[in-house]
Amino acid sequence: MTTTLIVSVIAAVFVGALMRATFGFGEAVVSMPLLALLPIDLHTAISLIGLAGLTVALLTVVSGWRHIDRPILLRxxxxxxxxxxxxxxxxTLMPASVVTAGLGFFLIAYGGYSFVRHTVVKAEVQPRFTANYWALPAGFAAGALGSAFNFNGVPVVVYGTMRRWDPERFRGTLQAHFLISGVFVVGGQALGGLWxxxxxxxxxxxxxxxxxxxLAGVMINKRIPAKKFERYVFLLIILLGALLLTGV
Structure with missing residues (x-):
């Protein structure tokens, strides 16, 4: 491996890790397209992002464990x-391109609607799906999409924004969930011969x-006003949807 290639890989991992540490999600969808442009093995790229995500989740959970919604996390x-x-x-039943396109359109529609309603219309939006049992279908969808297409974050992110979690609770609970699911994902990658x-x-x-x-992401997250955090999350959701569509 050349020095240029190594530096490029590190830069791609850094951008994704910064995104994850700041907002609690978005690492794989940001880093994978960047790594795909580089001449490295796809399995190596997937496993590298898995290990990086697990590391970020471990570090952020340690620093923000007080803000984790434990009953929701267990469900x-x-x-x-x-x-x-x-x-x-x-x-085995549905092509990855179909699921990716569907998720992309859904994220753009959901993120755009929510951003306009919160920012332009400025309508008062009440939390939805507040009953704890709604965590079950969100978690099930995360497991299914995660094992099939590495999209385990999408259902949990949507669930958290619908419940209107504050930034610390949003980020802390997401990271704890990613830590638990990440252990199984990384273990599966190892057993599957991707290492x-x-x-x-x-x-x-x-x-x-x-x-x-x-470290930088934790500091940035603390400096983002709670009222603006939701707007940034919705914009990021739109961006992730667009990235998914461009990768189809």
Whole structure:
């Protein structure tokens, strides 16, 4: 591997880790298109993002464990585990391009509607799906989409915004969920033979950048006013939807 390639990989991992540490989601959808432009093995890229995401989740959970909604997290995690086998069935029945396009359109529509309603119309929006049992279908969808297409964050992000979690609760609960699901995802990647010698080299070289991005993201998150945080999240959801569509 050339120095230029290594620096490019580290930069892609840094951008994704910064996104995840700041907002609690978005790492894979941001980093994977960047890594796809580089001449590295796809399995190595997928596994690298998995390890980086698990590292960010561990660090942010440690720093923000007080803000985790534990009852919701337990329901999300249990339902996610149940949804994982369903995702394996889904991937055999439905092409990834169809699911990706559907999610992309949904995220753009949902993010655009929510942003306009909160920012332009300035309508008072009440939290929805406040009953704890709504975490079960969200977690199930996260498990299914995560095991099939690595989109485990999408249902939980939508669920959190509908409940109108404050920034600390939103980020803390998402990271805790990603930590739990990430352990199973990374373990599955290892058992599935996706790990390679290059993976450990790139992960070791990227680790300082991951730590720096996590620290910077935590600081940025604390400086974002709560009223503006929701707007940024909705804009990010629109961006993620657009990235999914461009990757179809």
């Amino acid at each position: 999300l995690a249990a339902a996610t585990l149940i949804g994982i086998p369903a995702g394996l069935i889904l991937v 390679s010698p290059d993976l450990f080299v790139l992960y070791g070289l990227s680790l300082p950048a991951i730590l720096a991005a996590t």
